[in-house]
Amino acid sequence: MSAETSVPRPRESGLDISDSDLFRGLMSEAPFAFAFFDPSGRFVRVNSTFTELTGHPVESHLDRLPAELLPADLTALIESALRRIADEGLPVTDQPYPTRAENGDARHWTVSFFPIRGDDGVLGTALFGVDLTDRQMDKEELERSEERYRSLVESQQQLVWITSPNGGVIEDAPQWRAVTGQGLEEYLAHGWLEAVHPDDRPGTDEAWREALRGRTMFEWS
Structure with missing residues (x-):
C-alpha cells in the first residue's frame, strides 16, 4: 500500500x-x-x-x-x-x-x-x-506672497535681482531697466554686464563672481 x-x-x-x-x-x-x-x-x-x-x-x-x-x-x-x-x-x-x-x-x-x-x-x-x-488656499497664499514680494521690489529705490545659483539674472528688475535703459531680454543671465563701462567690466564681473563663491554681499558703484 x-x-x-x-x-x-x-x-x-x-x-x-x-x-x-x-x-x-x-x-x-x-x-x-x-x-x-x-x-x-x-x-x-x-x-x-x-x-x-x-x-x-x-x-x-x-x-x-x-x-x-x-x-x-x-x-x-x-x-x-x-x-x-x-x-x-x-x-x-x-x-x-x-x-x-x-x-x-x-x-x-x-x-x-x-x-x-x-x-x-x-x-x-x-x-x-x-x-x-x-x-487652493496654499495656492492663493503663494500668489499673495509673490504679489507682496513684487510690490516690495518695485517700491524699493535699490536694485533687487533674482538670480539662478550660477548668478545669472532670471527675473525682471524694473529699477535696472529704469537706470540702464536695457530691455528685459538684454540683461537676463549675464547681459547686465553690457551696461557697465568696458573698462570696469572685468573688475565688476570678478567682484560679482567672488560674492557668489563666498555668498557675500555684492557692492559695486
Whole structure:
C-alpha cells in the first residue's frame, strides 16, 4: 500500500471582493464624495462625504432627481454632465464647484463623472468629488506672497535681482531697466554686464563672481 501525501489547502477567508457589504463599507469611509445615478438621472447611492456638498442626509437623496433636492447651480452641473455622458459616452472630469461650510468657510471641490458599464450596457453614472480647499488656499497664499514680494521690489529705490545659483539674472528688475535703459531680454543671465563701462567690466564681473563663491554681499558703484 502506498502512502498518499496531502497538500494543505489555503484557508478560505470567506470574503468576496464583490460583496455589497464591502462596497458599502469602502464608500462610507472614503475621503471623497461619491454618488451613483441610474440612467434616468436619479440618485441610487451616495456616501456621507457627498452630503457635505449638498447639506442633506444620505437617505434623502435616494430615488430622487437632483432638481428635486439640490441648489440650482449643483443641479445644473450634474444634469449637464449626465447629458454629455448620455450623448458622448465619455467621462466629464474636473468640474469646479465652490461651496460654503456650516461655519461659513468657503470650500473648493472638483467633481468628475464616469459612465459605469455592465454586460448589458450602461448601468449609470458615478460621481466622485474631491475637496481641494487646502490646496487652493496654499495656492492663493503663494500668489499673495509673490504679489507682496513684487510690490516690495518695485517700491524699493535699490536694485533687487533674482538670480539662478550660477548668478545669472532670471527675473525682471524694473529699477535696472529704469537706470540702464536695457530691455528685459538684454540683461537676463549675464547681459547686465553690457551696461557697465568696458573698462570696469572685468573688475565688476570678478567682484560679482567672488560674492557668489563666498555668498557675500555684492557692492559695486
